[in-house]
Amino acid sequence: MHELALAQGMLDIATEELARHNCKRLTLLRVNVGAMSGVVPECLEFAFTSLVQGTVHEGARLEIVKIPLKLKCVCGAEFEADNGPYDLPACPKCGEVFGHRVLAGKELQVDWIEGE
Numbered sequence: 462m463h464e465l466a467l468a469q470g471m472l473d474i475a476t477e478e479l480a481r482h483n484c485k486r487l488t489l490l491r492v493n494v495g496a497m498s499g500v501v502p503e504c505l506e507f508a509f510t511s512l513v514q515g516t517v518h519e520g521a522r523l524e525i526v527k528i529p530l531k532l533k534c535v536c537g538a539e540f541e542a543d544n545g546p547y548d549l550p551a552c553p554k555c556g557e558v559f560g561h562r563v564l565a566g567k568e569l570q571v572d573w574i575e576g577e
């Protein structure tokens with residue numbers, strides 16, 4: 462379960478940022494998780510919850526913002542695909558399956574941190 466390592470990394474970023482602002486306790490951590498990032502949001506949430514348990518950050522909220530997969534076809538059409546990261550979606554305009562450029566959906570980043 463690599464979500465545990467990811468959650469740890471995010472928590473590290475958050476605590477570092479909190480220290481910079483003289484905060485001790487994390488209250489909210491918002492992360493962007495792209496559809497193609499390979500991360501299962503439920504697993505990430507579970508990992509995060511178990512990590513903060515028993516620490517000063519216990520009770521901190523993890524907000525996961527799911528970023529849909531957005532593709533650009535060779536014909537220029539941009540479209541969102543929600544049928545998962547492993548299917549090659551056809552372009553709704555020309556039907557092309559190959560050669561799409563990924564505009565969004567690979568994100569995995571800390572977007573917002575709140576503390577006290």
Ligand SMILES: [Zn+2]
Nearest residue numbers: 534536552555
């Ligand atoms: Zn197309």
